[in-house]
Amino acid sequence: MDSREDAVVSVVHHPAGINAGCARCRTIISSGTFAIGVQVGNHNYLVGHNPPKQCCGEEKKVPLLYDDEVLAAFGAQGIMDTLGRDGSTTNLRLYEVAQFISTAVH
Ligand SMILES: [Zn+2]
Numbered sequence: 001m002d003s004r005e006d007a008v009v010s011v012v013h014h015p016a017g018i019n020a021g022c023a024r025c026r027t028i029i030s031s032g033t034f035a036i037g038v039q040v041g042n043h044n045y046l047v048g049h050n051p052p053k054q055c056c057g058e059e060k061k062v063p064l065l066y067d068d069e070v071l072a073a074f075g076a077q078g079i080m081d082t083l084g085r086d087g088s089t090t091n092l093r094l095y096e097v098a099q100f101i102s103t104a105v106h
């Protein structure tokens with residue numbers, strides 16, 4: 001995939017909150033107001049659970065979600081560490097989204 005030079009990691013804030021669940025049984029798998037965004041070129045991704053969450057015998061595309069910005073920033077730092085170590089996004093589970101409102105992590 002793309003090299004880390006192109007990847008920008010940020011904490012994404014969704015004030016309304018995100019509920020990610022199973023479309024079949026309607027179980028909420030993950031919820032929160034903060035996610036971790038990775039921008040690669042013109043593409044925006046949310047970082048998903050790794051290993052992925054399972055429900056109803058299927059792998060669910062559920063982003064990592066946090067209610068606490070500090071925890072989200074800590075998670076984002078971990079993603080940056082992974083990118084720095086691997087030099088690529090290969091070991092991340094990224095789900096493409098149209099766009100997100102992001103707050104840079106410093
Ligand atoms: Zn289910």
